[in-house]
Amino acid sequence: MSASPSTVIPAISVAVIGATGLTGSHLVRQLLHNDRVSRVIALARREPPFPIDDPHGKLSWQVEKDTGKWDELVRGVVGPSAGAGAQGGATTFISALGTTKADAGGVEKQREIDYELNLRMARAAREGRGTGAGADTYVLVSAAAVSPDSPFPYAKMKGELERDVMALGFEKTAFLKPGLIVGEREKSRMMEGIVQWAERTVRGVFGKRATEGWAQTAEEIARAAGRVGAEGELWGAEGRGWKAKAGEDGKKVWLVGQREIVGLAKGE
Numbered sequence: 001m002s003a004s005p006s007t008v009i010p011a012i013s014v015a016v017i018g019a020t021g022l023t024g025s026h027l028v029r030q031l032l033h034n035d036r037v038s039r040v041i042a043l044a045r046r047e048p049p050f051p052i053d054d055p056h057g058k059l060s061w062q063v064e065k066d067t068g069k070w071d072e073l074v075r076g077v078v079g080p081s082a083g084a085g086a087q088g089g090a091t092t093f094i095s096a097l098g099t100t101k102a103d104a105g106g107v108e109k110q111r112e113i114d115y116e117l118n119l120r121m122a123r124a125a126r127e128g129r130g131t132g133a134g135a136d137t138y139v140l141v142s143a144a145a146v147s148p149d150s151p152f153p154y155a156k157m158k159g160e161l162e163r164d165v166m167a168l169g170f171e172k173t174a175f176l177k178p179g180l181i182v183g184e185r186e187k188s189r190m191m192e193g194i195v196q197w198a199e200r201t202v203r204g205v206f207g208k209r210a211t212e213g214w215a216q217t218a219e220e221i222a223r224a225a226g227r228v229g230a231e232g233e234l235w236g237a238e239g240r241g242w243k244a245k246a247g248e249d250g251k252k253v254w255l256v257g258q259r260e261i262v263g264l265a266k267g268e
Helices: 022-032 067-077 107-127 153-166 190-206 218-230 232-236 258-265
Strands: 012-017 037-044 059-063 092-095 137-141 172-176 180-182 215-217 242-244 252-256
Touching: 012 022, 012 067, 012 107, 012 218, 022 037, 022 218, 037 067, 059 067, 067 107, 092 107, 092 218, 107 137, 107 153, 137 153, 137 218, 153 172, 172 218, 180 218, 215 218, 215 258, 218 232, 218 252, 218 258, 252 258
Parallel strands: 012 037, 012 092, 037 059, 092 137, 137 172, 172 252, 180 215
Antiparallel strands: 242 252
16 A cells, blocks of 8 residues: 555654564565665674665664663664654564574573563563653564464464563554465574475465465565554555554554465565
8 A cells, every 4th residue: 555646654764673584684675675764773683694785874783792782772772752863763663583492492592582582672662761752663573373372382472472562552563473484594494494395386386375375485574564564554454454452542453464464565
């Protein structure tokens, strides 16, 4: 959905964590070429592992290896009064941060990143330099079929994160809920590689439509996340999946399902 030629929509600043991962790296690229975005602030533990095409000088890439210091860094870059000059700080905060049990070194270590670090950053983004002075829009790349009551650790921690982020009271909260994430990672994962091979086979035989309900590319997820975070008019579009949060007037929560991710990526 696009604005009419006579409508002037101010560009926004967006803060991103998880920017070095498969989906996050695509997200940064998408945002740099989104004319709704004037500034992209990426917070990471290392320098970008991919080439950056930033023709308009939008990117501020901040490296801090100690995630214990991220809270203060996030508070310093979010909210309309943060940052330098007319651009201000980030009013949208997007997290593509996540790891695996194997990469983290166990379920508890994975939880420290996927749940605890994500929640801390969401809280810092909401608070900014003072209660309610931070970002007003939060977008999380979550997962399908998650629940705080799930018997499976991964689905449970993701479900708990969604629940606890909603309680922070962002004006707009979106959870993207992809299935299998298709794409080339820095580190290959054997089982994921097998499933991705199956996805490519099904897609090759039956077409892309046959896999849209259970697999999405990292690029599709990134494009959808960027649009949800930057294009405010999508939240009021007829037929979209957002719903007002019960008991809190004006607060909106959008559960972005798999086919909707694909649709947003196509520009629908």
